[in-house]
Amino acid sequence: MNGSLVAATMSEKPVDVTDEIHPHNSRLAERATRILGMDVAEIIFQSPDISCSWREVPGAITGVNSNPELQSHLAANPKRELAGPMIRKMFPENSDGRIPTVGITGSVGKTTTSRMVADILSQSGKNVALSTTLGAWIGDEQVMQGDLAGGGVASLLMQDSAVEAGVFELARGGLVKYGMIIDAVDVGVMLNVHDNHLGLNGIHTREELSRVKRQVVQNARKLAVLNADDPLCLAARESITAPRTSLVSMVSDNRELLAHQRNGGMVAYLSSDASEPELHLWEGSKQIGQLSCRDIPDSWEGRNRPALINALFAMAAAHGVGVDFDTIQEALSGFKSTMKNNPGRNNYFQDLPYSLVVCQADSSYSMREAAEFAGQMDIPGQKHLLLCAVGDRPDAFIRDKARAIAGLFSSYVCTNYCELRGERQPEDVPMLIATELKACGVPEEQIQVVPSSEDAMKLAYDSLNDDDLLVDTTFSSVHFDEWLEQRGFEWLRL
Numbered sequence: 001m002n003g004s005l006v007a008a009t010m011s012e013k014p015v016d017v018t019d020e021i022h023p024h025n026s027r028l029a030e031r032a033t034r035i036l037g038m039d040v041a042e043i044i045f046q047s048p049d050i051s052c053s054w055r056e057v058p059g060a061i062t063g064v065n066s067n068p069e070l071q072s073h074l075a076a077n078p079k080r081e082l083a084g085p086m087i088r089k090m091f092p093e094n095s096d097g098r099i100p101t102v103g104i105t106g107s108v109g110k111t112t113t114s115r116m117v118a119d120i121l122s123q124s125g126k127n128v129a130l131s132t133t134l135g136a137w138i139g140d141e142q143v144m145q146g147d148l149a150g151g152g153v154a155s156l157l158m159q160d161s162a163v164e165a166g167v168f169e170l171a172r173g174g175l176v177k178y179g180m181i182i183d184a185v186d187v188g189v190m191l192n193v194h195d196n197h198l199g200l201n202g203i204h205t206r207e208e209l210s211r212v213k214r215q216v217v218q219n220a221r222k223l224a225v226l227n228a229d230d231p232l233c234l235a236a237r238e239s240i241t242a243p244r245t246s247l248v249s250m251v252s253d254n255r256e257l258l259a260h261q262r263n264g265g266m267v268a269y270l271s272s273d274a275s276e277p278e279l280h281l282w283e284g285s286k287q288i289g290q291l292s293c294r295d296i297p298d299s300w301e302g303r304n305r306p307a308l309i310n311a312l313f314a315m316a317a318a319h320g321v322g323v324d325f326d327t328i329q330e331a332l333s334g335f336k337s338t339m340k341n342n343p344g345r346n347n348y349f350q351d352l353p354y355s356l357v358v359c360q361a362d363s364s365y366s367m368r369e370a371a372e373f374a375g376q377m378d379i380p381g382q383k384h385l386l387l388c389a390v391g392d393r394p395d396a397f398i399r400d401k402a403r404a405i406a407g408l409f410s411s412y413v414c415t416n417y418c419e420l421r422g423e424r425q426p427e428d429v430p431m432l433i434a435t436e437l438k439a440c441g442v443p444e445e446q447i448q449v450v451p452s453s454e455d456a457m458k459l460a461y462d463s464l465n466d467d468d469l470l471v472d473t474t475f476s477s478v479h480f481d482e483w484l485e486q487r488g489f490e491w492l493r494l
Helices: 023-036 071-076 083-090 110-123 151-157 172-178 206-213 231-239 255-262 305-320 325-334 364-375 395-405 428-439 453-462 480-485
Strands: 042-046 060-065 101-105 128-132 135-138 141-145 165-169 185-190 220-227 244-249 266-271 278-283 286-292 347-349 355-358 383-389 411-416 447-449 469-472
Touching (some): 110 128, 110 165, 110 305, 135 151, 220 305, 244 255, 244 305, 255 266, 278 305, 286 325, 383 395, 453 469
Parallel strands (some): 185 220
Antiparallel strands (some): 042 060, 135 141, 278 286
């Protein structure tokens, strides 16, 4: 075991001959395991006299077993320690034998934050298993496709011996129906609680939804990461058993965050006090690190707020599983959300005649963030919006999405999500959006209602002029690579 002989037994008796074996014979057995690269091995050694060197009497290794049978050794000498060396090899000092794991839940931002944390862990040298609403990966290889943001897939991925770390998006649907499934994670992250899915699966209030999502931080072993700007996330503190908690805020003067830091807790926040906005990570009075927003490509020098909040949570989560800040900084500085690695999550196309932002905005909050980002972009032409809502959401939720962006664009194409969900007719959702836009003062001539999502895409894209901007929040089932290639554009230049 671990390069040293720990027990020798005469197989026929059995008799313990550990103290009788000649040093030459023990060193031969040890050398054989080193050559074969085996931490634990049973060596079958034949000799007429084990106390004599193989150099003096005929002797030879006739077999090597990587799965030793310990029963004969224990029968020969029950007092000899065999399990101890094996356990110490499997569980070094201060090790619990588990790979680092991060579970991420919330209403918006889960997929991008998961991808960021996975990139950081990969940068640290780990072979990372990642599962999200977009699929499952081990390292760079996608091993499964589809919406896989649940504990069942996470459990399956961790059965692969090649996996050295796990990052798992844990979405509402799976948590409501099955719970976490995996017993726990090292770091649990609760990003936010919005009203995206109220009225579904018996969940009718944000408070009820928060109790579903808090499972992820309740079952964190080492660190729980919470949004200090969201009261429902803060309320989860009462049920946390992890020894450490980190609070995250988009402002440096958040009261809860400052009190937590004074008490020695970990905090991550956005600071605008300097000449340029920066991300900070502290534990009590000790600064762990800081990162300029200019160094995060997707933040567009701090104008894209969702990228910043995702990066703050990713920083805290990665630090919680032991990644040093230099590695965190290097990974975030190279992270870019593209249609290849993170489709539908603020993908920005610059190499087209017009500018294009593709983002899946499934709440009034996400719509407002997308509109504010577009408002800060210096575009010579006009700014247009292609938007939809999922049919199984309440009317009030759909109207809120329309109000969030009313008056902020030159034109609006209103359509359905690519899948018709619920019992509505195809024209119901786009008409509801259009009616609310008009009620908010948007001129009727700026609004077009197109029930078919693919027809809406064709209208929105083909009516663009050079130098215009289109913000596409529908994320239709149409593949954007094919869509743009049909129009003569090379979408891979991201």
